[in-house]
Amino acid sequence: MTIWSELADMELKLYYLNANGVKTRVLETGSGEPLILLHGTGGHIEAYARNLRGLSENFRVIVIDMLGHGYTEKPDQQYGIDSYSDHLLAVIQALDLSDVYLSGESLGGWVAAWFAAYHPQYVKALVLNTPGNVNNKPEVMKGLKDSTLKAVLEANYENVKTRLEWLMYDKSQVTDELIETRYKIYTQPSYQEAVYNIVCLQNLEVREKYSWDPSWCNKINVPTLLAWTDHDPTSTVAEAKPIQDMIPNSELVVIKDAGHWPQWEKPEEFNSIVTNFLLKKDAKVFSNK
Numbered sequence: 460m461t462i463w464s465e466l467a468d469m470e471l472k473l474y475y476l477n478a479n480g481v482k483t484r485v486l487e488t489g490s491g492e493p494l495i496l497l498h499g500t501g502g503h504i505e506a507y508a509r510n511l512r513g514l515s516e517n518f519r520v521i522v523i524d525m526l527g528h529g530y531t532e533k534p535d536q537q538y539g540i541d542s543y544s545d546h547l548l549a550v551i552q553a554l555d556l557s558d559v560y561l562s563g564e565s566l567g568g569w570v571a572a573w574f575a576a577y578h579p580q581y582v583k584a585l586v587l588n589t590p591g592n593v594n595n596k597p598e599v600m601k602g603l604k605d606s607t608l609k610a611v612l613e614a615n616y617e618n619v620k621t622r623l624e625w626l627m628y629d630k631s632q633v634t635d636e637l638i639e640t641r642y643k644i645y646t647q648p649s650y651q652e653a654v655y656n657i658v659c660l661q662n663l664e665v666r667e668k669y670s671w672d673p674s675w676c677n678k679i680n681v682p683t684l685l686a687w688t689d690h691d692p693t694s695t696v697a698e699a700k701p702i703q704d705m706i707p708n709s710e711l712v713v714i715k716d717a718g719h720w721p722q723w724e725k726p727e728e729f730n731s732i733v734t735n736f737l738l739k740k741d742a743k744v745f746s747n748k
Contacts, residue, residue: 489515
């Protein structure tokens with residue numbers, strides 16, 4: 460399976476919108492209630508290429524390049540969780556959406572949770588996919604920062620491949636097409652400048668302002684599913700429990716034989732988990748009206 464050849468017969472829209480002054484790349488497909496998907500640090504729309512077909516059977520799937528990422532504009536500022544959240548709000552408003560389902564992987568999961576805490580009126584339900592290094596482990600932060608900087612500033616086939624393989628339990632899932640896609644993104648002059656702003660969250664003094672904490676996690680009042688894996692390089696399954704305790708009435712599921720990108724390594728299982736959770740929660744909402 461490749462990215463675009465697999466999607467060739469699908470009705471897709473790839474476009475840019477103005478999100479409060481930030482030119483933002485968007486890909487969408489399907490119909491129904493909107494489901495926004497958010498990628499991780501250094502990621503881009505293509506991280507969800509294997510999920511579009513399955514999820515679009517039940518949802519209007521909207522994938523964005525987040526602030527400073529992919530082919531979205533890259534303002535010269537530190538990208539904190541609040542900045543990503545503000546950008547997401549601007550995207551939702553630009554699309555004139557009243558409320559959405561929201562799912563994010565790694566950094567995207569962190570942003571999705573923060574957004575739901577501070578903008579609950581826009582969120583119907585959450586799926587937080589390997590939200591990553593929830594305990595602020597210094598070795599994980601250093602490894603992610605160093606590997607990202609190397610892949611971008613010394614971009615070549617091997618360095619980009621190494622960065623992608625770090626995400627996977629099954630390294631063979633890193634295809635030449637995925638490497639080429641990310642290489643083209645990382646070699647943009649604007650990206651080479653923005654990468655320092657992208658990795659700022661791997662510095663503890665910046666990260667501490669947004670650390671997972673009951674003070675804001677307790678504000679999340681929508682159905683929430685934590686989708687963990689048994690081979691996530693950033694956190695163990697045991698480390699999911701404190702987050703589950705912080706987010707009221709949240710649920711936990713573990714995807715086996717996957718790393719930091721279960722949506723890529725186990726697409727059918729991931730799609731099924733997301734779809735069943737969101738439709739189940741939606742049914743409960745309507746049954747109570």
